[in-house]
Amino acid sequence: MTKHQKLSLLFAAIGLLCLTFAFGILLSANAYHLLRSGKYEQSLKNARQALPIARLVNKTWVSGLKTIVAANTTLLSLQKIQENVDNGETPNITEFAGNLKELEVSAQAVSVNIENSKFLTSLLGSKLGKLDTAIETLTHVVPLAQYFTEGEKTLLVLLQNSDELRATGGFMGSYALLHFNSGSLSEILVEDIYDADGQVQEYFEPPKGVAEFLSGGKGWRLPDANWNPDFALSSQDTLRFFALASRNHIDGVVAINLPVVQSLLAITGPITLSDQDIVLSETNVDQVLRADRDAFFAGSTAKKDIIALATTQLKLAVAKLNTEEKKQIIEQFRQQILRGNVLVYFPNQELEKQAQALGLSGSLGPQTLQSNTLFYYPLESNVGINKVNAAVTREFVMTTSDTLTELGISLHNNSTQDGYVNYQRLLFSPGQDIEQIVVNGEQVSEFDRETVTSSTGQQYDQIGFLVTTLPNNITRIALTLTHSADFLNILLQKQPGTADTTLTSITQNGAKTHQLDQSFLEYMIE
Known part of the structure; x- marks a missing residue:
């Protein structure tokens, strides 16, 4: 060659x-x-x-x-x-x-x-x-x-109606039990919350707020079990009731708040429930699932039939979406997680750590609270047994000086018919004292107060009192707290189930507007 x-x-x-x-x-x-x-x-x-x-x-x-x-x-x-x-x-x-x-x-x-x-x-x-x-x-x-691929597992899915606001996002009107066998989803059981509640015979001493305004002398019941603002502890309370209703061996709890379903329907468009002659949409899903509480009874199937059918039709609607629309679903789901509208709890401690790392645990306060940070968590609970929260909005104003902080809360009830009866709580970090509570210009002298411990072991002070907002009215609450001058930051926690909220922070450097659209908002005092 x-x-x-x-x-x-x-x-x-x-x-x-x-x-x-x-x-x-x-x-x-x-x-x-x-x-x-x-x-x-x-x-x-x-x-x-x-x-x-x-x-x-x-x-x-x-x-x-x-x-x-x-x-x-x-x-x-x-x-x-x-x-x-x-x-x-x-x-x-x-x-x-x-x-x-x-x-x-x-x-x-x-x-x-x-x-x-x-x-x-x-x-x-x-x-x-x-x-x-x-x-x-x-x-x-x-x-x-x-x-969930190992042996038999059961997942409890709580459907929380944010139109009747509670600590973890809404009233637990219905739930689903998902049974897995070696990774196979073998059964989905949808029930009304009163199906399980009707089987609980034991009496439990109700917590403050429930005792005065919800128990009716019957003690603490399953429908009000999600009273604790820490989702892990709230889930433990809920599972205790479910175990007494012969629904035990539950390996995980997922709470889905109403805004999640509304955001999905905004992308899929209306879905038809032919068997019920109902068209379900973003704007009416809360009304379709709304029912007269007095008409509920153990064994009633009307609402759970609608939920089961809606779940099936929603899955079919999602399957028909194009790639871009499915990306929108994923992004919207991510946003709802950030807002605290999807919460997860596992009794297994190792799995619970994974949920915490993913921001799904819904814990009270941050994983670690810095010593130079003032923490506040305004918390509402609708004890009026209605769905008025669909028409309620709120605004916050936080005014902070060296040794004094005032949290102003304005509750706007835009309903023309229903009043908003709210057990208002404020959880705050230790080292602070309540100076005064004023509602619509009148000082509140009697209120509940206790120390609570989060699932992460952090202690907080909690106060609670009743606030009523009439239809087409505004209630203005001013909570004044004293503290030392050693704090540099403010950390505010957003309640699951609430819409994005405007916060105006006022410090010696002036006023600034923030949007509370995630679980936590932190800013510097100086």
């Missing part, structure tokens, strides 16, 4: 190699694009075809493709679960949990490989934070998914 022939052969080999690499890059880019477009099977095929080429180059490319493969298999397993539900078959989350674990491992490998490459770190620096956040989320989600 001549020198010229050898060079020609070498150039041909280099050209073929370049074409192969180019083809691999094209396949990889196409796999990523198809994944984002929701074409998971095509994306999976492209990624797998590109893998042998990537192995000739470097491990970062390989781990990236493996992440795309794992993401596709995870999403395809989710689609399979949805198809099972649509076809009336028993869905199984075992495959999904396994794929989720594979996705976590692959994403971690990508992160490590990028961090070990100065070029990639420089190129992708701004996106590394998002990748790390995704990996952190997967680290906490995977154990939760895997837990």
Whole structure:
């Protein structure tokens, strides 16, 4: 072979190699694009075809493709679960949990490989934070998914109506029990809260607020069990009642507040409940699920039949959405979690830690309260047994000086018929004293006061008193507290089930407007 022939052969080999690499890059880019477009099977095929080429180059490319493969298999397993539900078959989350674990491992490998490459770190620096956040989320989600693939498990889902506001987001009008057997969802049982309550014969001493305004001399009952502002402790109280109603061995509790359902219907559009001759929409879902409390009785099926049918139709409506609309569903669900409208509790302490890390635990106060921070949590509970909170809005004004803080609360009742009877509470960090409470210009001299402990072990002071707001009226509450001058920050907690609220902070530096649209809002006093 001549020198010229050898060079020609070498150039041909280099050209073929370049074409192969180019083809691999094209396949990889196409796999990523198809994944984002929701074409998971095509994306999976492209990624797998590109893998042998990537192995000739470097491990970062390989781990990236493996992440795309794992993401596709995870999403395809989710689609399979949805198809099972649509076809009336028993869905199984075992495959999904396994794929989720594979996705976590692959994403971690990508992160490590990028961090070990100065070029990639420089190129992708701004996106590394998002990748790390995704990996952190997967680290906490995977154990939760895997837990429900092991043996028999039961999940309690509480449907809380925020139009009748309570501490954790709303009145627990209905619930669902989801039974899993080795990852298969074997049964969904939807019931009215009074079905279980009617089977509880024991008497429990009611907490303050419930005793005076809700118990009717009958003690503490299941419908009012979510009185504690800490969701973990509230869930423990609720599970105690469920156990006495022969609904025990519950492995997890999920609370879903009304705004979650409303936000889903805003994206899917109205759904028809043909068996009930009802069209359910974002604007009327609260009214459809609303019923006369006096008409409830153990064994009644009207409301739970509507809820079961609505759940089925909503799942079908979500399945028909396009990729962009499904992304909107995911984003809206994320926003509702930030607002505290999806809460989770696990009796298993290790799983509860995962829920806390994901921001789902609904704990009273932060995980750790800094010593230089003043904490406040204004909390409403509708004890008027009506759904007036659909027409109630609120505003906060926080005025802080060196040793004095005044929290102003304006409650606007826009209902033309119903009054708002509210057991108003304020929880605040130790080291403060109540100077005075004024409602509509009149001082409140009698109020409940006690020290409460959160599920994280932090102690808080709590006061409570009754406030009534007539139809088409405003109630103005001013709570003045004294404290030392050592504090630098204010931390305010938002109540689940309430709409986004405007807070005006007034300090020596002037006034500033904040939007309380997440579970916590923190700002500096100076």
